[in-house]
Amino acid sequence: MLMNFDEAHEWAAGGRKVNLLLGNGFSMAYDPQRFSYTALATQALDENRLPETAVQLIKASGRPDFEWVMRQLEATAETLSTLDATGHKTLVEQLRRDIDMLREALAHSIAGLHPDRPYDVSEASYLRVRTSSTPSRRSTRSATTYCCTGP
Secondary structure, eight states: OOOOHHHHHHHHHTTSOEEEEEEHHHHHHHOTTTTSHHHHHHHHHHTTOSOHHHHHHHHHHOOOOHHHHHHHHHHHHHHHHHHHTTTTHHHHHHHHHHHHHHHHHHHHHHHHHSOSSGGGSOHHHHHHHHHHTSGGGOOSSOOOEEEEEOO
């Protein structure tokens, strides 16, 4: 299941202070090519962070969309659990671990593609992000949220 902002904040905090919490709109406003589904999937593949089920779904569907893959894995886990929870327990547990691994891979990919320092962001990118973050331009669609926490 994809998390809303409050769920993501609670998950991210995990008893720690949250230092940064961004929705996917920020990254796309900053650089849509750098943060495309293809770029994120390539980053995760290069770092060997994707579970095999995700790699198989991405290859079979041609869709490097992490959120779509997570929904497919979750739907499969729910279906198997509904049909025969006891008989499919091990597979359902593995699918849920794969979803968690995929979520972490996405967060690491996004973090790995962001500029290291604030002064690495060009003035044009800064203005583009700032303009796209104004309330009048925000999407009403729920955004997947990614997070980084501190020590």
